[in-house]
Amino acid sequence: MGRSVTxxxxxxxxxxxxxNRLRPNVPIAVRAANLLRRRLRQEFAHGGRLPSEHxxxxxxxISRGTxxxxxxxxxQEGVIxxxxxxxxxxxxxxxxxxxxxxxxYEFGQLIENSGLRADIQTLEVSxxxxxxxxxxxxxxxxxxxxxLVRKVFLADGQPAIYGHELLPLHLVREAYAAGELEGxxxxxxxxxxxxxxxxxxxxxVPTTASALVASLLDLAEHTPLLQFVExxxxxxNQPLVLASIYFRDPPIRFHALRxxxxxx
Amino acid sequence: MGRSVTxxxxxxxxxxxxxNRLRPNVPIAVRAANLLRRRLRQEFAHGGRLPSEHxxxxxxxISRGTxxxxxxxxxQEGVIxxxxxxxxxxxxxxxxxxxxxxxxYEFGQLIENSGLRADIQTLEVSxxxxxxxxxxxxxxxxxxxxxLVRKVFLADGQPAIYGHELLPLHLVREAYAAGELEGxxxxxxxxxxxxxxxxxxxxxVPTTASALVASLLDLAEHTPLLQFVExxxxxxNQPLVLASIYFRDPPIRFHALRxxxxxx
DNA sequence: AAGTGGTCTAGACCACCTT
DNA sequence: AGGTGGTCTAGACCACTTT
Numbered sequence: 190m191g192r193s194v195t196x197x198x199x200x201x202x203x204x205x206x207x208x209n210r211l212r213p214n215v216p217i218a219v220r221a222a223n224l225l226r227r228r229l230r231q232e233f234a235h236g237g238r239l240p241s242e243h244x245x246x247x248x249x250x251i252s253r254g255t256x257x258x259x260x261x262x263x264x265q266e267g268v269i270x271x272x273x274x275x276x277x278x279x280x281x282x283x284x285x286x287x288x289x290x291x292x293x294y295e296f297g298q299l300i301e302n303s304g305l306r307a308d309i310q311t312l313e314v315s316x317x318x319x320x321x322x323x324x325x326x327x328x329x330x331x332x333x334x335x336x337l338v339r340k341v342f343l344a345d346g347q348p349a350i351y352g353h354e355l356l357p358l359h360l361v362r363e364a365y366a367a368g369e370l371e372g373x374x375x376x377x378x379x380x381x382x383x384x385x386x387x388x389x390x391x392x393x394v395p396t397t398a399s400a401l402v403a404s405l406l407d408l409a410e411h412t413p414l415l416q417f418v419e420x421x422x423x424x425x426n427q428p429l430v431l432a433s434i435y436f437r438d439p440p441i442r443f444h445a446l447r448x449x450x451x452x453x
Numbered sequence: 454m455g456r457s458v459t460x461x462x463x464x465x466x467x468x469x470x471x472x473n474r475l476r477p478n479v480p481i482a483v484r485a486a487n488l489l490r491r492r493l494r495q496e497f498a499h500g501g502r503l504p505s506e507h508x509x510x511x512x513x514x515i516s517r518g519t520x521x522x523x524x525x526x527x528x529q530e531g532v533i534x535x536x537x538x539x540x541x542x543x544x545x546x547x548x549x550x551x552x553x554x555x556x557x558y559e560f561g562q563l564i565e566n567s568g569l570r571a572d573i574q575t576l577e578v579s580x581x582x583x584x585x586x587x588x589x590x591x592x593x594x595x596x597x598x599x600x601l602v603r604k605v606f607l608a609d610g611q612p613a614i615y616g617h618e619l620l621p622l623h624l625v626r627e628a629y630a631a632g633e634l635e636g637x638x639x640x641x642x643x644x645x646x647x648x649x650x651x652x653x654x655x656x657x658v659p660t661t662a663s664a665l666v667a668s669l670l671d672l673a674e675h676t677p678l679l680q681f682v683e684x685x686x687x688x689x690n691q692p693l694v695l696a697s698i699y700f701r702d703p704p705i706r707f708h709a710l711r712x713x714x715x716x717x
Numbered sequence: 718a719a720g721t722g723g724t725c726t727a728g729a730c731c732a733c734c735t736t
Numbered sequence: 737a738g739g740t741g742g743t744c745t746a747g748a749c750c751a752c753t754t755t
Binding site for chain 2: 723724725726727732733734735
């Protein structure tokens with residue numbers, strides 16, 4: 190009969206009144222994970238046991254299921270480990286890693302995570318034609334026009350990352366200023382392309398510095414270095430950007446975390 | 454009021470009678486994910502829409518929540534994409550990747566995923582003393598005895614991966630045969646060390662082939678190649694193994710998948 | 718025995734897309 | 737309007753560790 194009992198949650202205990210939330214659609218579990226991650230980096234940077242699921246649930250005014258969802262995110266990231274019967278523990282080893290390969294989105298951020306000051310230097314913004322390989326990877330036709338952006342990222346003034354990005358021109362739906370392309374390209378896509386980057390697939394190519402890359406990254410020619418050849422995709426699985434990125438080893442050294450998955 | 458209603462689940466609809474399950478402690482959600490992953494690689498290798506959560510739940514005789522947990526695993530891996538209001542879709546791009554950096558556990562498996570025949574050649578099994586760097590990374594004392602294993606992995610007869618592994622001797626609790634160390638080292642650890650490898654933290658080091666590595670991997674000296682310097686950890690966060698692995702680029706080229714995480 | 722994490726169920730409501 | 741995924745709650749039971 191009538192409306193059944195529903196339990197609109199009593200607001201996640203962050204800002205109970207005033208402007209209810211900054212972004213509306215961020216799930217409580219994700220916000221709780223973000224909150225706990227910040228606490229981990231502050232209070233638990235050197236390890237320690239977190240409160241129990243029940244205590245966190247009460248503290249944040251959410252259900253245990255939602256707390257578990259938040260903790261699952263952090264466990265997946267490796268920043269906590271959990272022991273049945275004992276508790277949830279911070280993992281200082283993982284918390285201390287500045288460059289996780291699976292979290293390398295904004296390269297400026299990547300540099301700052303390493304404790305360095307980041308500067309971006311835009312070398313070129315132009316339109317050109319896709320070659321055969323680029324066209325194939327972007328699901329467009331050889332010769333189609335693409336936006337080309339070339340950048341160097343500096344860490345404490347020293348060149349650290351060089352990259353060039355290709356964005357098919359047909360994706361751009363609105364007029365734009367050249368300056369807009371100096372920030373992260375996914376911000377540009379969100380603003381001007383009616384879509385967003387959902388995931389990035391990178392090929393890890395071991396290489397050595399060419400004359401061009403050596404001069405841009407202030408390296409001796411033939412110095413070993415890591416290259417990403419990456420394609421960025423929309424939620425609908427459409428290729429949006431083809432990029433090629435070169436990372437100078439000092440200061441950027443990537444880490445990967447592998448967790449064993451159970452089989453049946 | 455005696456026992457309340459409990460709902461022992463009606464057995465996951467795989468093998469209802471006989472030997473109930475092969476491994477007892479694998480969660481239904483993980484088994485469902487494994488089952489669906491196999492179906493994806495078979496029926497959905499070229500894309501397509503999966504049944505709805507409700508249909509899967511009915512088919513497998515489990516609740517929608519458990520189905521969602523299974524699908525969350527596959528979504529995290531990137532092999533499916535989901536669109537609210539529309540459905541769950543296979544992602545052929547990701548399904549086709551043979552060498553995901555975050556799934557690189559058994560290198561023999563890695564080679565076979567690329568469609569090649571894998572062979573393992575054990576070069577050396579011995580005990581030695583940890584140097585200062587190894588001791589630090591393994592949380593032991595400089596000079597402590599360690600097991601040393603050196604191997605080459607062949608792909609279709611051609612050398613593809615070279616690695617050496619160090620395992621502190623004090624972790625080994627039982628007598629063992631040298632042959633046991635020719636398989637994957639985490640199997641050895643499970644059998645002989647009263648613990649297991651929970652996760653692996655790898656440093657990605659761009660390098661070029663030394664004389665030794667060049668000869669072992671049948672490369673010209675100074676050929677660019679990717680090195681992993683990795684530490685394997687127990688669930689209690691204890692370092693178990695320090696390894697150094699070199700991957701010849703053909704045939705092994707790694708891929709990384711990065712998914713954007715929402716902030717609040 | 719008590720506390721902790723691990724799993725699963727059931728149900729409600731919402732947001733979104735398709736028809 | 738109906739179906740689909742997205743989120744959250746509540747409760748039950750289990751397995752494990754600690755006291």
